[in-house]
Amino acid sequence: MQLEILKTYKLYIGGSFPRTESGRFYKLENKKKEVIANVCLSSRKDFRNAVVAARKAVEGWSGRAAFNRGQILYRIAEMLEGRKMQFVEELILQGASKATAEKEVRQAIDRCVYYSGWCDKYQPLFGSVNPVASSHFNFSVPEPTGVVSVIADENSSLLGFISVVMPIIAGGNTCVILASETKPLCSISFAEVLATSDLPGGVVNILTGNSKELHTHFASHMDVNAVVYCRENAEEAKAIAALSSLNVKRSFMWQKDWSKAEQENPYFIMDLQEIKTTWHPIENIGVTGAKY
Amino acid sequence: MSKSISKIKQVTKEKRQKSVKSPPTVAKRIASVSSESSVAKKTVGIFSSLAPAPESSDHIQLKSQYDLFINGKFVKPLSKIYYDTINPATGKKIASVAKGNEKDIDAAVKSANKAFESWSKTAPKERAKYIYRIARMIQERAREFAVIETMNGGKSIRESRDIDVPLAANHFFYYAGWADKLEYAFPNRNPKPIGVAGQIIPWNFPLLMAAWKLAPALATGNTVVLKPAESTPLTALKLAEIIQESGLPDGVVNIVTGFGDCGAALVNHPQINKIAFTGSTPVGKYIQKAIAGTNKKVTLELGGKAANIIFEDAPIDQAVEGIVNGIFFNQGHVCCAGSRLFIQENVAEKVIKKLKERMKTLIVGDPMDKNTDIGAVNSKEQLNKINHYIKLGQKEGAEIFQTDCAIPSNGFFCKPTLFIGTSQSHRIVQEEIFGPVLTIQTFRTIEEVIEKANNIPYGLSAGVWTDKGSKIFNLTTKLKAGVIWANTYNKFDPTSPFGGYKESGFGREGGVHGLLPYIKF
Numbered sequence: 001m002q003l004e005i006l007k008t009y010k011l012y013i014g015g016s017f018p019r020t021e022s023g024r025f026y027k028l029e030n031k032k033k034e035v036i037a038n039v040c041l042s043s044r045k046d047f048r049n050a051v052v053a054a055r056k057a058v059e060g061w062s063g064r065a066a067f068n069r070g071q072i073l074y075r076i077a078e079m080l081e082g083r084k085m086q087f088v089e090e091l092i093l094q095g096a097s098k099a100t101a102e103k104e105v106r107q108a109i110d111r112c113v114y115y116s117g118w119c120d121k122y123q124p125l126f127g128s129v130n131p132v133a134s135s136h137f138n139f140s141v142p143e144p145t146g147v148v149s150v151i152a153d154e155n156s157s158l159l160g161f162i163s164v165v166m167p168i169i170a171g172g173n174t175c176v177i178l179a180s181e182t183k184p185l186c187s188i189s190f191a192e193v194l195a196t197s198d199l200p201g202g203v204v205n206i207l208t209g210n211s212k213e214l215h216t217h218f219a220s221h222m223d224v225n226a227v228v229y230c231r232e233n234a235e236e237a238k239a240i241a242a243l244s245s246l247n248v249k250r251s252f253m254w255q256k257d258w259s260k261a262e263q264e265n266p267y268f269i270m271d272l273q274e275i276k277t278t279w280h281p282i283e284n285i286g287v288t289g290a291k292y
Numbered sequence: 293m294s295k296s297i298s299k300i301k302q303v304t305k306e307k308r309q310k311s312v313k314s315p316p317t318v319a320k321r322i323a324s325v326s327s328e329s330s331v332a333k334k335t336v337g338i339f340s341s342l343a344p345a346p347e348s349s350d351h352i353q354l355k356s357q358y359d360l361f362i363n364g365k366f367v368k369p370l371s372k373i374y375y376d377t378i379n380p381a382t383g384k385k386i387a388s389v390a391k392g393n394e395k396d397i398d399a400a401v402k403s404a405n406k407a408f409e410s411w412s413k414t415a416p417k418e419r420a421k422y423i424y425r426i427a428r429m430i431q432e433r434a435r436e437f438a439v440i441e442t443m444n445g446g447k448s449i450r451e452s453r454d455i456d457v458p459l460a461a462n463h464f465f466y467y468a469g470w471a472d473k474l475e476y477a478f479p480n481r482n483p484k485p486i487g488v489a490g491q492i493i494p495w496n497f498p499l500l501m502a503a504w505k506l507a508p509a510l511a512t513g514n515t516v517v518l519k520p521a522e523s524t525p526l527t528a529l530k531l532a533e534i535i536q537e538s539g540l541p542d543g544v545v546n547i548v549t550g551f552g553d554c555g556a557a558l559v560n561h562p563q564i565n566k567i568a569f570t571g572s573t574p575v576g577k578y579i580q581k582a583i584a585g586t587n588k589k590v591t592l593e594l595g596g597k598a599a600n601i602i603f604e605d606a607p608i609d610q611a612v613e614g615i616v617n618g619i620f621f622n623q624g625h626v627c628c629a630g631s632r633l634f635i636q637e638n639v640a641e642k643v644i645k646k647l648k649e650r651m652k653t654l655i656v657g658d659p660m661d662k663n664t665d666i667g668a669v670n671s672k673e674q675l676n677k678i679n680h681y682i683k684l685g686q687k688e689g690a691e692i693f694q695t696d697c698a699i700p701s702n703g704f705f706c707k708p709t710l711f712i713g714t715s716q717s718h719r720i721v722q723e724e725i726f727g728p729v730l731t732i733q734t735f736r737t738i739e740e741v742i743e744k745a746n747n748i749p750y751g752l753s754a755g756v757w758t759d760k761g762s763k764i765f766n767l768t769t770k771l772k773a774g775v776i777w778a779n780t781y782n783k784f785d786p787t788s789p790f791g792g793y794k795e796s797g798f799g800r801e802g803g804v805h806g807l808l809p810y811i812k813f
Contacts, residue, residue, distance in 0.1 A: 125479055130803050132785035133462070140789050140805060225794070238585030245580035247749065248573070248592065248795045265480070267813075274798075275805050277789050278768045280778045 009037050009184065011046060011208065012191035014053030015201015020209075021045050028184065031095055039184050042209035044217045047149075047176060050205035051221055054147045054174040057202030062144045062172035070119035073170060075197040077112035083193060084109070087158060090185040094157065107259060108162045114264050115166035122171070122266045126273070135282045142273035144172035145250060146225035149218040151211050151240075153230040156258045157183035161190065163258040164230060167268035169203055173226075176205045178218065184208045211236060219243035219251070226250035226272055345662040347449045352436045357388040358525065360396055360549060361532035363403035364542025369550075370395045377525055380446035381659050381668035381703040389525045392550035394557040397517065400546035401561045404488040404515040407543030412485045412513045414541075416472035422540050423468035423510050429534045430461040430503075437527055441499055442659045444526040446668030446704070447622050449660050459784055460503035463802075466786035467507035470807060474512065477804050483811040485513035486589060487565030490558040493528075494571045495521035495670050496625040496726075502528045504801045505568050506545060507786075512810040514566070517546045519558055521571075523671050525549040556582075564588060568809065570627075573724070573750075573795050591799025591809040593627065593791055595724040596752030598773065599745035600630030600781065601735075604639045606757035610779065612646045615730070618755055618781040620654065620708050623666055624728040625674070627796070628753035630781055632721060634741050637734045644712060644732065651708050652695050666728060668703045675704040678727030685711045685720040690731070716744060724750070738766065746772045751793030755781045774800070 010017040022043035028036045040046075061069075080087070084105050091101035127141040148168050153160030157180035168175050179187030191206050207214070211231065219227050219240040227249055229240050237253055244251040252271050256263045357374060359366040374388035390396075411419070430437060434457045441452040474483045489509045493501035498520060509516050520528035532547045548554060555575075559567055559582050569579050570593040583590060600618050602611045618630025635643045659667030669675040686692055690711040699705040706728055714721050714731040721731045735741040745754060753775040756767045768776040774792045777783060784790065789800035799809045 128789075128804055130785065130787040130789070132783070132788050134783060134785065136780065136783060138785070138788050140803065145793075234585070241584035242581045245577040245584070248577060248580065248594065248797060250798050267481075274774065274793050275789050275791070275800050276768070276774060276776065276793075277803075278776045278778060279780055279783050279788070280764070281780050 007037070009039050009188045009208070011040050011042060012188065012194070012204070012206040013046070013050045014056070014205065015195065017191070021049070026210075028182075030093065036093055037185065039208050042178075042207040042214065044214065046207055047214060047217050048221070050176040050207060051147060051149070051223055053202040054176050054205055055223055057174045057200055058144070058146055060200055061169070061174055061203045064172070066120035066123065069170065069172065070116050072198050073112060073116035073119060073166065076193060076199065077109050077116060079193040079197050080105075080109050080112060080190075083189075086189060087186050090189055091158060094183040094185055104156075104159045104259075108159045111159065111162050111166060111264055115170040115269075118167075118266055118269060119170045122269050125266065126270055130277070132279075136279045137282055138277065138279050140275050140277040142171070142270065143276050145272050145274050146173060147223065148173050148175040148226045148228060148272055149221065149224045150175055150177040150228045151215055151218060151231060151236075152177050152179055152187065153258065154180045154182065154232075158186040158190065160230060160258045161187045163256075163263060164228060164254060165204055167266075168228070168272055169199075171269045171272055173272050174203045174205075176207065176218075176224075178211060178214055179206055179208050181208070181210055215240055216243055219249065220246055222247045224249060226252070228252045228254055230254045230256070344658070346658065347439055347442070347660045347662060349439050349443065349660070352439045354387055354440065354526070358390060358529045358549070360390045360392050360400070361529065361536070361545075361547040362396070362400045363407075363546065364536060366532070369393065370399075375522070377444060377523065379443050379703075380523075380670055381443075381700070383703050386443060387526065389529070389549050392519075392548040392554045394553070396548050396550070397554060397557040397561060400517045400548050401488060401490070401558070401563050403543035404517050404546050405563050407541055408485075408487055408515045411515050411541060411544045414513070416474070416513070419510065419513060420468045420471035422538060423464050423471065423507060425538045426534060426540070427461050427464035427468060429538060430457065430464065430531070433530075433534070434458065434461065437499060437530060439660070440530060441527050442667070445495060445498055445524045446659050446670050448664045448667040450662055450664070451622060451667075455784075456497055456500045459786070460500045463500075463503040463507045463786045467511040467806075470508075471511040471513075474807065474811065477807050478811070478813070481813045483512070483807075483813060486810060486812050487514060488563060489514045489516050489566040489568060489810065490561065490564040491516055491518045491568045492555045492558065492571065493518065493520055495524040496622060496627070498524035499527035499531065501570050502531055504570075508801070508806045509568070509810050510544065512807060514810050515544045517548060517558060517564070519548050519550065519555050522549070522551045559583065566590070566810065568799075569593070576797055589809065589812075591791075591801075592797035593799070593801060594752075594795065594797040595750055596627045596629070596792065596796050597632055597722070597724050597748050597750045598628055598630045598753040598755065599632045599634055599741075599771070600755035601634045601741055601745060601757065601767065602636060602639065602643055603756075603758035603760075603763065604636040605759045606639075607759065607779070608639065608643060608646065611757040612643065612650050614755060614757060614777075614779070614781040615647055616650055616654070619730040620666055620728050621782050623669055623706065625670055625726055626782065628775060628782065629726075630753075630755050631725065631730060632745075633730055633732045634735050634744065635732065637736050640734045644710075647710070648693060651710070652697075654695065654697070654708055656697050656699050656705055656707060658700065666708060669706050669727065670704070672704055674726065675706060678706050678725060678729060681720055681723070681725045681727070681729060682709055685714070685718070685729070685731070688714075688718045688720060690714045690718060690720065716747060722748060738763070742767070742770050746770075749795040752791075752796035753777065
């Protein structure tokens with residue numbers, strides 16, 4: 001008999017897989033109370049390190065051609081497809097039935113493809129050329145808001161996770177995301193997909209741990225531009241909204257049923273975009289204003 | 293930019309038109325500041341015979357006392373307390389204004405809540421017609437609005453006449469047309485009104501901000517409780533008269549004047565579904581915190597500290613006009629004011645010299661005079677704050693420049709001020725002064741100026757001056773600000789979205805993007 005190699009589940013920060021700096025862990029058990037894994041219990045310091053990595057990645061990722069971002073998101077779908085069985089197994093290990101697990105993985109792959117397509121298409125739909133009355137050319141475009149911190153869905157640990165990450169990075173943002181505490185396995189394995197998809201390090205950073213401990217830091221960090229909260233805890237949601245005011249962080253409560261088709265749409269992308277308007281004078285123009 | 297350039301033209305034109313006898317004060321004042329440079333000498337010819345051209349206030353209708361506008365009627369505040377609203381150019385009282393409190397806000401919100409039932413179901417085409425009507429009535433009474441705006445706020449009559457009032461009317465006209473076309477603005481969605489919007493507006497553009505807030509809210513089928521700034525309530529109350537005359541159903545718009553407690557009551561009222569706030573960043577943060585844990589939607593248009601960047605290849609004379617317009621427009625009481633000037637090192641001396649010469653031609657004084665460039669500071673508190681920063685700038689070691697123009701002895705006035713040789717760490721560079729105070733820094737490379745321009749918590753607006761198109765697009769892409777003026781500054785239009793990045797707030801006002809804050813799917 002050949003002994004099974006057990007996987008050490010680690011964090012994903014700046015494109016590498018470190019353990020938590022705190023050295024802490026928590027035991028993940030299955031329904032039979034058997035230990036499945038020792039999972040990193042991330043600290044505030046891990047979060048801060050991840051924000052540094054995410055901030056560093058903003059310029060490169062937001063500066064990529066939208067078409068290129070689309071290709072990378074599509075590559076993520078390709079990588080996920082190739083590792084389908086691994087994710088099914090992990091979902092089953094976390095308590096899902098085989099049929100549910102297979103369905104969730106299929107939906108997750110489709111969602112990656114869906115947002116891949118949006119990368120270079122939301123701008124003309126949500127941007128505008130504005131017919132101002134003076135002799136100026138004036139246009140508005142969506143731009144990524146920057147670094148987004150996310151507390152991901154607790155129950156939908158693969159589809160819920162991907163449904164949130166994809167619109168954020170499709171729009172050129174980078175993120176730090178706290179995976180489901182009770183079902184972290186496939187969220188961390190998803191990092192392996194990202195790491196082999198030409199996604200630059202630091203664009204998506206994944207932590208595991210306890211929301212009660214970390215949610216205030218996710219909301220209060222002064223170099224985070226937006227925070228997304230996907231869980232049901234009203235107390236945590238309120239604290240996040242309140243702490244966001246420290247630096248006028250954009251805060252969003254995305255408590256959704258991610259298995260529903262309507263929970264994939266470009267309005268998720270637009271939540272994490274800023275509208276920038278540019279003016280420029282037009283030479284030699286009649287008194288009636290711009291000719292557009 | 294064109295507006296600023298036209299200032300001189302306008303002055304000469306009005307000089308020709310007015311042949312009133314020339315009181316010596318203005319001419320002397322101009323001559324005394326203008327005798328130093330050659331450019332200024334040329335202008336002496338224009339200004340030396342300049343007569344005051346005060347706008348008449350005869351045709352305006354002002355009551356001695358103003359009540360709250362709730363449920364379509366003017367009602368006395370429950371506290372029975374009134375406060376004086378003054379003319380900051382003279383310090384004299386104009387009228388008594390009702391001091392609303394929590395109970396008045398409650399009455400207003402209830403009236404708005406009741407009105408929402410029918411207003412939200414009113415045919416969009418009919419909604420549009422009410423809003424068009426309001427736009428037209430503002431246009432008809434534009435002169436009256438301009439005079440009252442200037443009397444109550446201190447801004448020059450030329451600005452209230454040419455910018456504030458026409459833009460306010462245009463905002464209503466623009467958004468009126470959206471009322472029956474909303475489904476085209478949101479692909480694959482069915483937009484619906486949110487409910488009652490609580491709107492809190494500042495004192496720097498009292499009528500215009502009321503228009504920015506009311507027009508999109510009404511077009512999308514919401515009802516409103518509006519709280520004007522305590523120091524500038526009059527044009528909002530005149531607008532209430534128009535709203536009443538327009539036949540807009542009772543309770544759709546309610547206007548409650550008062551102080552901070554009144555605004556706080558509005559923010560915290562449980563029947564408010566949406567807050568729209570324009571004002572300072574600290575108050576914006578307070579609001580964001582206060583509504584945490586509720587379902588209230590919010591948009592914040594907060595402070596700014598805009599970089600205005602002049603490259604060596606910029607059209608320098610136009611850039612100087614843009615700098616002047618950027619910081620001295622509306623006495624610098626502009627959240628998007630170009631208050632941090634960055635000049636590329638090799639043209640810095642030239643730009644600063646021209647800027648100083650141009651500043652010497654600026655007329656500070658009676659806002660009702662059509663020749664006036666810089667009117668009165670809005671309040672004594674604000675003047676104290678500006679003066680505090682002017683002292684602080686000197687203490688921080690920056691070189692100060694002010695023209696030696698005479699300023700009226702009554703009222704609240706501030707000379708246009710430059711600080712040369714400032715650095716990123718100076719508080720006058722980092723903090724919003726909200727007055728006619730410009731800080732100047734120099735830079736060598738594009739990377740350096742982008743870094744410096746973005747290195748601030750604010751991100752409302754920025755200016756870029758260069759002759760090179762690719763450089764403009766490089767800069768506009770990298771500057772973290774909601775509005776970028778390239779080779780122009782301080783331009784506004786109802787079709788153009790306005791709003792900030794970072795601590796300058798979120799949400800947009802104007803254009804198709806200005807609808808989103810007032811709808812739900």
